[in-house]
Amino acid sequence: MAPVRMESVQAVVAHIQALSGSHEEVADLHSLLKQSEGALRSRAARLGPFLHQLDPSAHTLGYLFLLEAYSSRPISREQDEKFLPFIAGFINSCSAEQIRLAPEKFISVCKSFKDQVMQLQVPIQGITPLRTAIRKLQTSSEQLTTLHSDYLLLCLLAKFYKAGLSILDDDIFEVDQPRDHFLYCYYGGMINIGLKRFRKALECLHNVVTAPMDALSVIAVEAYKKYILVSLILNGQVPPFPKYTSSTAQRNLKRHTQPYIDLANCYATGTFSELEACIQTNLEKFQSDSNVGLVKQVLSSLYKHNIQRLTQTYLTLSLQDIANAAQLKTPNDAEMHVLQMIQDGEISASINQKDGMASFYEDPEQYKTCGMIGPIDSFIQRLMELSKKLSSLDEQISCDLAHLTRIRKELPRLD
């Protein structure tokens, strides 16, 4: 395409306006724009007025190239404030089809948007635009984009955990960058911890710890620390590494998380004072990891687990005995704890204040109601979907050329 020598930005803008109609036109425009990338970048500072000549929804691709060049230059603070709504507006109105032609440009725009939001310390302003951006960039809800982790980071910084859920509840199976996956799961774990959805949090952190890795990353180490704490809060013990964990992780993680391992060992003894002493000795470490909040929750979960164990063995037990068994100071403390646990649905029990007795009941769920059948049915459907996916993946792999060649190479050795 020799004749198109993008001498001036004006010419580029004219091309954009002319070539944003059909599918083929946009493809042509894409290659034109790629050629003029350098020119655009060199004139980055003067691109502002030209942007106004374009319509972000119709001329998305061109707009994106200009915007990317424009936002890649250093921006002063007062410009920033105007700039933010500007990008947000673009993200809102751009055409999803066109941005997917140049995803790296779009990601770069969104990244600089995120950086500025963080610089200005208004993470909450970035949440909605980034969510829209993710949805527009994704080809399916199973795809993990680089923007996912940025979005979750903003949610965390804004302490607006609920917003993170809309993204976290998607099942992610397609990953382009392993690093994205690590960050996504780690932040996801933290958001779930923030919402006290420990089961989900454990799942996320578990994914980080057991993900295949050649070298140990800081993300994995931090995730394992939180994994230990959440496991203790939820289950009262830390499970050993499953055998599919990478050998790197199995060999090295424990070495980097000694205070946490000690904590778990202390927890296993079930004595409150020892656990407290263990926390005190390692307090500095926990503080520097900013896990003190979680550690405190671990401490109070010890009461819960002790009381829960009592429900397995006793039908009735005096509050005094509960206090003794759970190492609480007074029967009143015990009453408060039991009450709290009844409220949270963690145990089924009733308190008889006259005799100072607590009665524990079996799980009242009889699995006989329609309310139960519904969820079970949908659960079954979900599992069937999953196994279909699994078998299709299996098929894919067994037909995969690279896999087959490798197997063939290894066969003689196996014989």
Place this chain on the structure above:
Amino acid sequence: MDGGDEGVVVAPMGDESMCSNGGAVDDPRRPPASSGKAAAGGGEQMDLEAYVALYTGRTRVSRLLFIAERCGNEGMQLEALRMAHDEIKKGEDSHLYREVIAKIGGRLGPLYALDQTWVDMVDRRAEARKEKLENELNSYKTNLIKESIRMGFNDLADFFYAHGQLGDAFKNFVRTRDYCTSSKHISQMCLNVILVGIELGQFMHVSNYVSKAEQAPEQVDPVTHSKLRCAAGLAYLETKKYKLAARKFLETGPELGNNYTDVIAQQDVATYGGLCALASFDRTELKNKVIDNINFRNFLELVPEVRELINDFYASRYASCLEYLENLKPNLLLDIHLHDHVETLYTDIRHKAIIQYTHPFISVDLHTMAGAFKTSVAGLEKELEALITDDKIQARIDSHNKILYARHADQRNATFQRVLQTGVEFERDVRAMLMRANLIKQESILRAARKL
């Protein structure tokens, strides 16, 4: 060990109840066999002379020294040391002699001070004998007569054994292995090695050589057979495999008699076998293999306490059973082989008793039960709690009314719960698996791209 010694013994014991026990070994009313383990009252101490009379050889000394170390009672300690001293003087182990003298530390008067002339004499004689034996062995070796070489090694090993050099004795006994020509020799060799192995506390070797001896092509004679059973039982006991130990002791034949007293007495077979069986067998096994076992009954007759307590256990008279056990305990703690295992075996037996007690009932009154087990209600509650937590008893405690209710798991609910639980786990695992598969795929694509 007569009147003269008696005076020395009684003096340091002062007014302790033990002093009248000195001559109990001659007491016609109690057959010496059973009095060894007898403890009529809880506080009464064991009768050392009767106990030691059950054994011969080195084990006599080791057992006495063990008791001296563990009994924590000066009178008894000195008595044990005195007897050990007398026993050693009959032998030739000067090293052990010095050790015992050091332990006595002059507390038994001038008769039990270091006898240097004796030591020198023994040492001199040993030196000469060792040289002679080695020369003999060398000449046998040059002549290449298998049988003589074997005898030579055996003599040398016997010599080392008598002088307390157990490691060397062990080596030489093992060396005879290459020169064994008949299965009799092999079983002889194995028994020798086992004997030293037990003395050394190396039970790995013991079980090794037991299986070697049992593999012998020809049938071993019943005495050897019984000896091997005992040795295997001891080895299993030492490795805490109580069930297997019990089986071995129970298979021991009455031919054992007093043939293996340099290792184990018949009374010990009954006690070890009985306790291990109680701790590890279920009811039917207990009935078939212990109570109805005619061979083993002979052993049990020697230790009526153990026989009684097994019968009590089977007949669910737990209070009396536990009482017998309590009475036996101080003596068992002084047993060279059983001492480490007494606590474990006792807890196991107690747990078994509690489980058996609760098994047939829908509800049990804790007061009655505490009475049956001679313990307090609070203590019983703790024990039950531990057992329920370990899922050994399916029941729950009504602490308010002090009643234990059996818990009949609702199969349907439990199944639902389990299914849902499995489903959740399955979902989680599959998801994680798909994710990992994709990550690996991505990585291999990246790697391939890099290669191109």
